Amino acid sequence: MQGWSVRWDLADSSDWDRLHHLAAGSLQQSWRYGQAMQALGIPSLRALVHDGERLVGGAQFLQQRLPWFVRSALCSRGPLWHPEFTVGQQAHAVALLRKSLPVRLPRVAIFTPELEQHEALRAGNPFAGLRRVMTGYSTVLVDLCRSATDLRRRLDGNWRNRLVAVERADIEVCDESADAQAHESMVAAEWEQRRSRGYFSLPRAFVAAWRAVPAADGGTLLLSARVAGERVASALFLVHGRTATYHLGWTGPAGRQSHAHNLLLWRAFLALQARGVEVLDLGGVETIREPGIARFKIGTGGRVCTLVGSYA
Numbered sequence: 001m002q003g004w005s006v007r008w009d010l011a012d013s014s015d016w017d018r019l020h021h022l023a024a025g026s027l028q029q030s031w032r033y034g035q036a037m038q039a040l041g042i043p044s045l046r047a048l049v050h051d052g053e054r055l056v057g058g059a060q061f062l063q064q065r066l067p068w069f070v071r072s073a074l075c076s077r078g079p080l081w082h083p084e085f086t087v088g089q090q091a092h093a094v095a096l097l098r099k100s101l102p103v104r105l106p107r108v109a110i111f112t113p114e115l116e117q118h119e120a121l122r123a124g125n126p127f128a129g130l131r132r133v134m135t136g137y138s139t140v141l142v143d144l145c146r147s148a149t150d151l152r153r154r155l156d157g158n159w160r161n162r163l164v165a166v167e168r169a170d171i172e173v174c175d176e177s178a179d180a181q182a183h184e185s186m187v188a189a190e191w192e193q194r195r196s197r198g199y200f201s202l203p204r205a206f207v208a209a210w211r212a213v214p215a216a217d218g219g220t221l222l223l224s225a226r227v228a229g230e231r232v233a234s235a236l237f238l239v240h241g242r243t244a245t246y247h248l249g250w251t252g253p254a255g256r257q258s259h260a261h262n263l264l265l266w267r268a269f270l271a272l273q274a275r276g277v278e279v280l281d282l283g284g285v286e287t288i289r290e291p292g293i294a295r296f297k298i299g300t301g302g303r304v305c306t307l308v309g310s311y312a
Contacts, residue, residue: 003051003052004049004050004051004092004093004096005049005050006047006048006049006050006096006097006100007047007048007050008045008046008047008100008102009045009046009102010046010048013031013215013216015048015055015058016031016046016048016058017031017216017241018055019048019055019057019058019080019082020058020080020240020241021241021242022080022082022083023080023081023082023083024241024242024243024278024279025077025078025080025114025240025241025243026076026077026078026114026240026243026245026281027077027238027240027243027245027247027281028060028076028077028078029058029059029060029076029077029078029079029080029114030218030240030241031046031060031213031215032210032213032215032218032240033060033210033240034046034060034062035209035213036206036209036210036212036213037062037206037209039209039212039213040203040205040206040209042062042063042064043062043063044060044061044062044063045060045061045063045073045101045102045103046058046059046060046061047059047061047097047100049079049093049096049097051089054082055082056081056082056085056089056093057079057080057081057082057085057090057093058078058079058080059075059078059079059080059097059111060075060078061073061074061075061101061109062074062076063103066108068106069106070106070107070108071103071104071106071107071108072107072108072109072110073101073103073107073108073109073110074110074112075097075109075110075111075112075113076112077112077113077114077307078111078112078113078114079093079094079097079111079113081093087123087124087125087126088126090126091126091127091128091129093126094111094126094127094130097109108312109312110133110310110311110312111127111130111310111311111312112134112137112307112309112310112311113126113127113307113308113311114307115127115307115308116305116306116307116308117136117306117307117308120308125308127308127311130311130312131311131312132308132309132310132311133309133310133311133312134309134310135309136306136307136308136309137284137306137307137309138284138285138304138305138306138307139281139282139283139284139285139304139305139307140281140282140283140285140297140298140300140302140303140304140305141279141280141281141282141302141303141305142269142279142280142282142300142301142302142303143278143279143302143303144269144272144273144277144278144279144280145278148269148270148273151269151301152266154300154301155299155300155301156298156299156300156301158299159262159296159299159300162259162262163259163262163263163266165259166258166259166260166262166263167263169258170227170228171225171226171227171232171258171260171263172225172226172227173223173224173225173226173263173264173267174223174224174225174226175221175222175223175271176222176223176224176234177219177220177221177222179222180211182222182224183207183208183211183220183222183236184208185231186222186224186234186236186248186250187204187207187208187236187248188204189234189250190234190236190248190249190250191204193250201248207220207236207247207248210238218238218239218240218241219239220236220237220238220239221236221237221239221244221268221271221272221275222234222235222236222237223235223264223267223268223271224264225255225258225260225261225263225264227254227258230254231252232251232252232254232255232258232260233249233250233251233252233255233256233260233261233264234248234249234250234251234264235248235249235250235261235264235265235268236248236249237268237272237280239272239275239277242276242277242278242279243277243278243279243280243281244272244277244279244280244281245280245281245283246265246268246280246281246282246283247283249261249264261296265300268280280302282297282300282302283297285297285298285304
């Protein structure tokens with residue numbers, strides 16, 4: 001396709017943020033995410049795809065060294081596409097990105113696109129010519145463009161009953177989004193919870209690195225449930241443009257007994273709506289390894305979304 005170009009090593013976030021907003025991009029494709037990962041020593045690469053003067057796509061990659069001196073570049077939950085971009089145009093842009101990737105050989109470029117399985121079957125998969133190396137990731141997406149009444153109506157019956165019960169309890173919900181110490185305390189508590197349960201996620205220092213990046217749209221929402229002034233549960237959300245991601249959750253015995261997380265998540269719906277967020281990504285669901293967490297997320301009435309997988 002004539003007139004197409006790829007530009008790497010972007011100097012500022014203006015064009016990137018505009019495309020990310022248009023595409024309702026994921027956390028992993030936000031400018032702030034790349035900057036935070038770089039602060040943690042994980043190099044990121046960004047490319048914008050132009051058709052003449054028109055911005056039509058972009059991709060953010062994280063780099064990693066593999067055995068035998070191979071370098072990998074992972075484009076997670078991306079690339080970002082202009083909403084009017086066709087499947088054929090996307091496939092051509094992917095070929096340009098792979099060809100122009102500024103990483104020394106030997107290298108491998110891996111894409112885990114923000115493309116649902118059913119959508120790929122209906123409209124086509126621009127990655128169909130590549131080798132699929134991993135099955136699809138599943139998450140739950142909550143449509144925050146709905147009214148509060150509609151959101152509440154869509155809650156699972158048991159989920160809503162627990163919410164009603166905890167709303168009647170003597171629990172205070174505090175917005176600690178501006179409190180750096182509260183973030184540090186919550187992350188430390190969640191880290192200990194993570195170690196005791198044997199699961200892992202992004203590095204412990206990620207939240208501090210995220211908060212340290214200046215950004216016009218974004219930040220965090222940190223809500224804590226307190227009983228008699230003592231924190232019994234917390235939930236941390238990362239805001240990136242018109243979308244947000246449920247990043248960390250922590251609860252103590254009193255929080256579990258009272259179902260405080262139902263209240264925190266409900267209040268988060270309303271608080272994120274007030275910030276102009278349109279979609280909340282509740283994070284991965286694993287019905288076999290973590291059935292309780294999966295039931296909790298699905299019980300919000302959000303839409304279960306399974307992506308097509310990873311391609312190299």
